[in-house]
Amino acid sequence: MKKTTMADVAREAGVSKSTVSQYVNGRYDYMSEQTKQTIERAIEALSYRPNTLARSLKQKQTSTIGVIVANLLNQFSSEVVRVVESVCHDEGFHVFVCNAEDDPAKEKQYIEMLLDRQVDGLVLFPTEANKAYYASLLKQGYPLVCLDRLVDGLDAPFVLLDHAQASMLAVDYLVSKGHRDIGFIGMPVGEVITARIERREAFEAAMRHRDLRINEHWLQNVPLDNMHDVLEDMFYDDGPTALIAANDQTLNEVLMYAKKKKMKLPEAFSVVSMDHVSYAPFFTPSITTIAQPATEMAECAAHWLLQWITSGERPSEAVMRRFAPKLTIRESCKENGELGE
Amino acid sequence: MKKTTMADVAREAGVSKSTVSQYVNGRYDYMSEQTKQTIERAIEALSYRPNTLARSLKQKQTSTIGVIVANLLNQFSSEVVRVVESVCHDEGFHVFVCNAEDDPAKEKQYIEMLLDRQVDGLVLFPTEANKAYYASLLKQGYPLVCLDRLVDGLDAPFVLLDHAQASMLAVDYLVSKGHRDIGFIGMPVGEVITARIERREAFEAAMRHRDLRINEHWLQNVPLDNMHDVLEDMFYDDGPTALIAANDQTLNEVLMYAKKKKMKLPEAFSVVSMDHVSYAPFFTPSITTIAQPATEMAECAAHWLLQWITSGERPSEAVMRRFAPKLTIRESCKENGELGE
């Protein structure tokens, strides 16, 4: 069954393709009522729908963007996909999703494939390894916005959490509850995943600022699979009185560990999560979180990109924006009894 | 900065476009080593990349599919996106994600937009409202596979959970623990969301089969926002001794309710969840779940679709496949003391 094309409509209506095209694109200004109606009827009769591909080829724009996230198993990534898609849909754009799985090579491959498909722009979780590539795209004026991670020296728009402030908030809060022996656990920093590095380094800075000793043993960035063992070590004899979990997946591992070891929280140790998790409010104990405003961040990224695409130039505000983390105090941190005074 | 095109490469290499095209598409058979090399060099020099759009227009296939999920806030939907994308990527396909938000009108609009973009096929969570539309696509031989929900009388490939068995498993398990007063709570069945209907009806059937009384009060399909109130009613005076939560979002509401009311589980009531949730193993109590094999189901759907597209005909096995739910017993159901003998 051949698809009906604009030529078919033209024939049916007894006008030229040009005229049909005008009609379809709402360029009515100089069209007789008569012509409009015959075309309208022909379109109906043949249930014609324009081929977007052909139009895109001619117009050199596809109303399509790509979003390449770090890891769809992550809450944050999947929220980004949801929100970016939603914003795009409202503006008549479609989105290709790509899951780079924290692999720079895969990410680069995705970008190339997307460019081959002539996507109008990209939102991505940048990796240090592809810095030069991003730079070359940017230099050509290609619309591109980065999420979650800073790449040093890259002149791209960045939508970021204020990771430093997030760590600071966590440490300060724990200190205020009388903790001094504070641990930090997260996923590997890979080839410079700045979000993770920033959180870690800010943790160290915050500890130093408070004159607290950093126990290297309690400061770990390891793969999910190893977390159990690392925690086992950490709590072998004393262990920290409070632990900061650097993201949602890490938190899961920490809670799993505590459950297995029958360590009751927050008595055994206090926990702060650096991402929101759905169960935070109704877990026992409910989990104190430092959430990033994922929805707003994704909206910001999407809007910057779409504005850039439609206006043809990079929005002046699209440089770097740091979003404030939000501390929600719940039950997972107890007052530390050893608090001397 | 104009993009370099195949014509540019041809000029640079001093051959015709046809020859470049042959080269790019690996039709080397009759090409001199000499020619290959000049073309190779020209491509390098100009860093040429083929425009997929133009190719697609000519070839009438885009290596692109669309996936339209019910609701990206749902664990199952987001897993489907992840897995379908992954399978497609391995086969050189790209995927447009669309979030229908349980809205048939929005879903239909998405389908039309995707077809306008000439996607080669679709995987979707069908809705009764669009049955006729699906049927017309199918009649034209358009590749389409349905996930999660059955649409009665539609001759499409369906990848489904055995919802009936899932409810059965839940009831039987609870009965084996001595429960007789069993409640069931889920989200609205909307305009015939068969997954939800099947789960509900199978619950009723299982209860009847066991000669248990169904308390209408304890059998509820309501929006998330109303669940708190409904639970309040349900447990106002007696209430069921066990409750089945029909999906992950529902479970969250149930656990939230229990927490707010300081009802300790499973003493206050037992809970079975009809979806896996990340925190099931380490919640207190850990949650007994009846999980659907989301990953395998999504893989099945993706493979059926891709096979259909690439072979040009609907795979013979692509009719209906019911996946078995998996019961994982944890701590959230207690032995019911009132067990008479």
Added chain:
DNA sequence: CTGAAAGCGCTTACAG
């Protein structure tokens, strides 16, 4: 072994 030509389904100046 390689090239000229037609065509995929549109859009867009430009005539008239």
Added chain:
DNA sequence: CTGAAAGCGCTTACAG
């Protein structure tokens, strides 16, 4: 107010 023509960047018989 409407149409003929060229062109977007490819591919694909078909010649030679």
